[in-house]
Amino acid sequence: MFKKYFSKLQIIIAIAQSLLTPKQFIFLSAVLVGISSALAVIVLKTFAHWVFSFATYVSGILKLGFLNSILPIIGIVLTVFVVKRLLGGTIQKGTSQILYAVAKKASIIPQKQMYAQIVTSSLTVGLGGSAGLESPIVITGAAFGSNYAQKYKLSYKDRTLLIGCGVAAGIAAAFNAPIAGVLFAIEVLLVDVSIAAFTPIMIAAATGALVSVIALDETILLSFRQQQNFDYHNIVYYILLGALTGLISVYYSRNFERVEHYFSKLKFSPYKKALFGSSILAILIFIFPTLFGEGYESIKILSDSDPGKILENTLFSSFRDNSWALLLFVGCTMMIKVFATGITLGSGGNGGNFAPSLFLGSYVGFFFATLLNLIGLTKLPVSNFSLVGMAGILSGLFHAPLTAIFLIAEITGGYSLMIPLMIVSSISFAISRRFEKHSMDVKNLVQKGHAFTSNKDTNVLSTLETNSIIQTDFLTVTEDENLEKLVDLISHSNQVIFAVVDTTNNLLGIVHFNTIREIIFNNYRVKYTKIQDIMLPLNEVVTPTESMESVMNKFESSKVAFLPVLKDGKYYGFISKSNALEAYRAKLKSMIID
16 A cells, blocks of 8 residues: 555656756755655654653563663664664664765665664664664665655756755754754765755755654653753853863764774674673663663753752662762763763664764763852853753764754754853864864764865865776886887877886886977987986876875875876876866866755
8 A cells, every 4th residue: 555655656756857847846855855854753763762761661660670771682682683684784874874975976875774774773772772863864864865866867966965955854853953954964964065055955954843843742852941041151161161072072982983993893793792782781771771772861851950860760869869979970971971872883783973972962061060069169050051061062073063053052942052052062173173183974984095074175086086087098118218219109199208117017217298308309319318318216106096185195295297107016007187187176066066
């Protein structure tokens, strides 16, 4: 039945494509992709919330404090089972794969990503894995956009634009924050975008948020309606919080990488690795139950008037009304969160770091403000610092200050905290950027040789293949020949540069037409001058596998128009600077979304 209705819908969309202008069809497509992404959010969020409520209810009624520890083990093992049995043995994690698809794969995302992320992350996070659903949501939305564009044979630019629409709609639906969805798509994922492209992305984000509001229970979403007024006398403390969140962002980023690296090096089978990691996670959750799942419930509690609630149904419930015990619990949870998330994902679970960044930020803000209040240094509004701390960590980890500012502004239902949000986000971003050049999403790509940064030149160059612009049909000469041979070659070709090689094709030097211009009109010198006497030494050489950024740096430092290429140590060809720049311009033009 579903397949029948889906086929009819496809026919209707195809008819609409034939009747509408390209721009009108993109607007319609933005709405459809936005609805699809929002439905994925509803499925994921509802399942995760249902499992959390079930576990909390059973633990409270039956006094099964260990239940929250067992569920993550089941979730991670089931995730590994699904990946091995149903998804071909592998699944890509993290939003960095969207960047890679846009740059290297012509914005084509595999079809299985439309359901793989939903299934695996719902098992991992829904059953208590200490990670977030936003990254899987974003990837699913991007997959919807990409595959929709492929279905209706849209261009690379339109595919990329619809990927952005899917991403924006996913974030907008997950938080009922359409502005943050638009900013996340543009600030974090799209290499370049024109003002005109904002319209379909905004349409998709608004659609996603609207569907979420209609169909998703508001209590499932992360939202706050209680906050205290901003007091400008606290600005100095917000500055300190910005610095603290920046440093903790670096702490989180580096330790998360260490944990994932540790698990990647383990020689265990996937199931043994899942059991080993999830067992450690189970112990952590048993001691610190707030590490269970996304952790949004505890974020809401910390920003409320009775933060001691998070100690209920824990080993420390007897200290519920002890402010120092609560502070110690929050501080320990805050520092352990990175290990819980790293273990969850490293052992085979699927999820992301978006929710953990908000969790960590809330705990950092609460810890900072409560500590200063308890020692009597000042009297800070703890709920405000808990909220603003989320923006600080989000900005520091993802290098996305605008997304962080407007996300927290939207989920708090107003802009009364705009000034502290701007202060904390910008300082955290600056400090994090000082120690970590790349965001968490981009760092993984950089380590694999795919550099994506805020420098658009670097981004574009990273998408070009050096091997594709090498010219291998250049004529060569040997060092013991005289200029007569070279003059003959020049007169019968349009080459201006020649490689000097030996009998085994080793590169000895180069000869440029400009260096022999005066000699070739002197017959005597042409006849008796050896090529070895006038060849130029090698300053810079490149290889076919070298990055284009490195190649362009060598052009810049050597001030030459051609660079010789060596393959396996032997002469292979030349790269022309003019050809490299032409390839750069063509790629840049294709990547601008308008």
